[in-house]
Every structure is written in structure tokens, then in C-alpha cells.
Amino acid sequence: MNTMIVVPAAIAAVAGVGWLLFRSRSAPAPARRDEPEAAQWKVTKVTRETPSTVSLEFDASLEFRAGQFVLVRPTRELPWRAYSFSRAPGQPLRLTIKRVEGGAVSTFVTEKLSEGAEIEVKGPFGQFVLPDGAKSVLMLAGGSGVTPMIAFLHDLAKQGWPAKVTLVDANRSANEQILRKEIDELVAASGGKLTVVHVLDDASGEGSDKRGPMTRDVVASVLEGMEAPEVVALCGPAGMMESCNAVVRERFPSAKLLEEKFTAVVASVGADAIAHEVELVDGAKTKTFTVREGESVLHAARRAKVELAAGCESGVCGTCRVKMRRGQIDTPDESCLTAEERSQGYALVCIGTAKAPCSIEPAP
Ligand SMILES: Cc1cc2nc3c(=O)[nH]c(=O)nc-3n(C[C@H](O)[C@H](O)[C@H](O)COP(=O)(O)OP(=O)(O)OC[C@H]3O[C@@H](n4cnc5c(N)ncnc54)[C@H](O)[C@@H]3O)c2cc1C
Known part of the structure; x- marks a missing residue:
């Protein structure tokens, strides 16, 4: 895939x-x-x-x-x-x-x-954008994860529906369906190009095509019989994204999978975890704080009331980029850091973790 x-x-x-x-x-x-x-x-x-x-x-x-x-x-x-x-x-x-x-x-x-x-x-x-020329798109949205999908739908509508789209919109209950009326209007005006499957966890199930939550079994049954799309766009709560990711990879192995997660999964780290000293050198000022293994450097700095710039806090925007003077902060591969930035010793503190003492400075 x-x-x-x-x-x-x-x-x-x-x-x-x-x-x-x-x-x-x-x-x-x-x-x-x-x-x-x-x-x-x-x-x-x-x-x-x-x-x-x-x-x-x-x-x-x-x-x-x-x-x-x-x-x-x-x-x-x-x-x-x-x-x-x-x-x-x-x-x-x-x-x-x-x-x-x-x-x-x-x-x-x-x-x-x-x-x-x-x-x-x-x-x-952000790079959560549909590739040009896609002819079939499956959008899997949970809760507020439908927001970028609605932008995609409006964009495709403006272009005269160059792609066939299925939107699976999963929500807890009917009254939490975001922009439902607008979605219905898009369906009506799409000339059959847009199909929406509504999934609700709510027991009443009114206005719902399937009953959630989006466990692997439910996702599999929603996708049952669906033709393989060229592109799958996925955005929703972490659990739903995990189930969807697994089922999509199995069902549509050649589809291009785009994922956007709204929530950072912050590892829970005990107070007894191994801790390392982080030195922050900002011009003539130096501050130190300790970071526990597994927690983000930003989280540790905040605990110590040391101020570090931060933006999305999800590794997306690069606002919290720092330059390593010594040691290493491990920044997950899929963050916005380029390979070049990594090789030049840049790291992101919002999602980066340390396994040894280190010294950092704000990025130029
Ligand atoms: C690229 C991107 C795009 C986003 N787009 C949207 C959007 O269009 N609409 C929208 O409503 N949100 C969106 N978000 C989520 C948004 O950025 C915030 O994370 C969210 O509004 C919570 O921020 P807060 O300051 O209210 O909560 P915080 O004070 O940061 O968090 C409070 C608690 O809630 C948990 N938490 C944080 N975010 C979420 C979440 N999304 N779901 C469940 N629990 C959470 C935290 O772990 C924490 O325990 C997006 C996130 C990203 C990374």
C-alpha cells in the first residue's frame, strides 16, 4: 500500500x-x-x-x-x-x-x-490534501474529523465532482453530527457522485445507516462490498483511526492512505521513570529541567515551568523546533521534520523524547 x-x-x-x-x-x-x-x-x-x-x-x-x-x-x-x-x-x-x-x-x-x-x-x-486526479476517494471521518472532509467535498463539488466519493461519517449520536444538513445538500447536488454512510453509536440509531462504535468489525461491515478506492482519507479519534487503518490496509492494499490525527497520544509516564537533564541555552540564559523517559520534552519543560515555544503540539507545525547542542531528542519519523533537518540536529520538543542528558537551543 x-x-x-x-x-x-x-x-x-x-x-x-x-x-x-x-x-x-x-x-x-x-x-x-x-x-x-x-x-x-x-x-x-x-x-x-x-x-x-x-x-x-x-x-x-x-x-x-x-x-x-x-x-x-x-x-x-x-x-x-x-x-x-x-x-x-x-x-x-x-x-x-x-x-x-x-x-x-x-x-x-x-x-x-x-x-x-x-x-x-x-x-x-498540513499535507492532508487529496492528490490531483484521484477518481475514487473513500473518506472515513469520526466526530470533528469530518471538518477537513467537508472541505474536500466542497472542493470536489466546485470542480464538478471529478471523483466518486464515499464518506463514512461516524458520530456518537444524531445531535452530534457536525454539518449534517450541509453534507445532505452536497449529496443531493452531487449527481450520484457522493454517497454518505452515517454511523452512530447511539442506541436509537435514528438517521444512521450502521451502528457504531467503529470497531474493526463495524468498519469491515461498512466497507463490505465496496469497490477499492484509489485514495482513502482518514481522520478521527485515535481508536477509530486504528481500526480503520487496519481494515483499510487489509481490504484495499493498493489504495493511497492519507491520515490526519487530531489528538496526540501522550504516553503516560510514572514519576519513577528514568529521568535525564535537559539544558536549554537561549542566548546568554541557560535553564535546566529533567525529562522522564517516554514523556515529551515540552511536557517536562512545562512541569518545570520552563517556557518553550509550541504550536500544534502534534509534530505538525514545527513551531517548537529546537537545535541539539548535545545529546539526542528522538522525534517520530512522521513529524514535519525533514531528513535534512534531522541530520542537522533539529528536533521537535512537543513530541520528542530523550533517552540521555541533552542540551538544546531554540532553532534559528
Ligand atoms: C492538524 C489538526 C487539525 C485539527 N482540526 C480540528 C478541527 O477542525 N476541529 C476540531 O474541533 N479540532 C481540531 N483539532 C484538534 C484541536 O487542535 C485540539 O486538539 C482540540 O480542540 C483540543 O484542544 P483544547 O485546547 O481544547 O484541549 P487540551 O487542553 O489540549 O486538552 C484537554 C484534554 O483533552 C484531550 N484532547 C485533546 N484533544 C483532543 C481531541 N481532539 N479529542 C479528544 N480528546 C482530546 C487531551 O489529551 C487532554 O487530556 C485538530 C488537531 C490537529 C493536530
Whole structure:
């Protein structure tokens, strides 16, 4: 199978970032001079889509590709988070954000953000984009993972449906189906090119074609009898992605598999794990903290109240890139770091782990 992992590895880092599109992979080591600056976007509309999800529209414009995302910081006090566009390029910009239990940014956005607010945005980033010329696409979405799929669908609709598409949209319950009406409208206007299979975990199952959750058996039964697609795009919660990945690899071994994971799987590390000292040299200032084996360097720095730049925290955006002065930080292969950056001693602290003492400095 031609697998293009666009997700974190050990933790599901999503590979590739927007600025990589503009940066030569063969260029010498990457000063991030072409990394997008943060822009201020005014929120012009907040639409409640489901009890836990809102869509935001903006008085702004940006060139991007369907499937890409931006980093968003709604206030200076909050961290940056990644959100995919839920409309195609050329349509009014829209992000659709689902509240995550206890989540800092998603809770603020879904409960407090109002029209007229100005938020900081960086991007676009990401390589979760459909290859040109694909004639058949299977999209497997879970929960908020449907957002980039909706951008793909709008984009294909704008092009007059050059591909036949099946979208499997899995949700807990009917009232949590994000942009369901819009999806139905896309189906109706597609002239038979778009088919949607709705999977709901909810016992009532109303509005559902299949009963979830998307375990391997359920995924296998959803894909039963389906013709092999050229491309499979997958985005959803970690468990669903694992089941889908396994079944797709078995069923459609020659399909190109694109994956986008929204959640970083942070290994749980006990306080008694082996710890190593990390030295952060920033100009004339040096700070040290300890990192436990298995935990991310960023996580360890935060525990020690040492500040390190961070963006998507999933290995996607490269904001947290550091240069190794000594030792090694293991960054999962599928992160946005190029082979060249690795060979030149760059690492990502958000998903990188250390197995020995090391010394780092912020990347130029
Ligand atoms: C490339 C990319 C694109 C994304 N696009 C979207 C999008 O279009 N719409 C959208 O709603 N979200 C999207 N996300 C997820 C988003 O970036 C945040 O992770 C999410 O909103 C939670 O952030 P938070 O600050 O509210 O939660 P945090 O404060 O970071 O997390 C709180 C707790 O929730 C857990 N958690 C974090 N994220 C999730 C999650 N997604 N599901 C379940 N548990 C989680 C954490 O492990 C933690 O325990 C995307 C993520 C990536 C990497």
C-alpha cells in the first residue's frame, strides 16, 4: 500500500506543514524565515452546529488547500491549537471546532468566543490534501474529523465532482453530527457522485445507516462490498483511526492512505521513570529541567515551568523546533521534520523524547 502517513508516529504526529510547501526540502538548514507570521482575524459569525460544536467565520482571506489547517490562539493566555478549514479555498473561511472535555482552547471557543472578537492565526499548514486526479476517494471521518472532509467535498463539488466519493461519517449520536444538513445538500447536488454512510453509536440509531462504535468489525461491515478506492482519507479519534487503518490496509492494499490525527497520544509516564537533564541555552540564559523517559520534552519543560515555544503540539507545525547542542531528542519519523533537518540536529520538543542528558537551543 502506498501509505502517506500525515499523522504523528509515536504520538500520532501529523506530517508536513504549509510552509514546507514553499520551502525547498533540499535547501540548507532551515531558518524559519518563511514560517507564516501570526495574523489577527476578526470573527464575523459564530454558528452553533451541535451542542458541543461551533463554526467560526472571519473577516479575512488566506490561500490554502482543502484539508489544510491553521494554528489558532484565541487569546494571549491560551495555547496555540490546530483547526482545519471546513470549507474549500475560495469560499468564506470557516473553522468548525468541537469542545473537548476539559480542553482549554476548544472550551473557550465553544463557550466564550463571540462575534467581533479578534483571534491570532498562523498558517496554512498540513499535507492532508487529496492528490490531483484521484477518481475514487473513500473518506472515513469520526466526530470533528469530518471538518477537513467537508472541505474536500466542497472542493470536489466546485470542480464538478471529478471523483466518486464515499464518506463514512461516524458520530456518537444524531445531535452530534457536525454539518449534517450541509453534507445532505452536497449529496443531493452531487449527481450520484457522493454517497454518505452515517454511523452512530447511539442506541436509537435514528438517521444512521450502521451502528457504531467503529470497531474493526463495524468498519469491515461498512466497507463490505465496496469497490477499492484509489485514495482513502482518514481522520478521527485515535481508536477509530486504528481500526480503520487496519481494515483499510487489509481490504484495499493498493489504495493511497492519507491520515490526519487530531489528538496526540501522550504516553503516560510514572514519576519513577528514568529521568535525564535537559539544558536549554537561549542566548546568554541557560535553564535546566529533567525529562522522564517516554514523556515529551515540552511536557517536562512545562512541569518545570520552563517556557518553550509550541504550536500544534502534534509534530505538525514545527513551531517548537529546537537545535541539539548535545545529546539526542528522538522525534517520530512522521513529524514535519525533514531528513535534512534531522541530520542537522533539529528536533521537535512537543513530541520528542530523550533517552540521555541533552542540551538544546531554540532553532534559528
Ligand atoms: C492538524 C489538526 C487539525 C485539527 N482540526 C480540528 C478541527 O477542525 N476541529 C476540531 O474541533 N479540532 C481540531 N483539532 C484538534 C484541536 O487542535 C485540539 O486538539 C482540540 O480542540 C483540543 O484542544 P483544547 O485546547 O481544547 O484541549 P487540551 O487542553 O489540549 O486538552 C484537554 C484534554 O483533552 C484531550 N484532547 C485533546 N484533544 C483532543 C481531541 N481532539 N479529542 C479528544 N480528546 C482530546 C487531551 O489529551 C487532554 O487530556 C485538530 C488537531 C490537529 C493536530
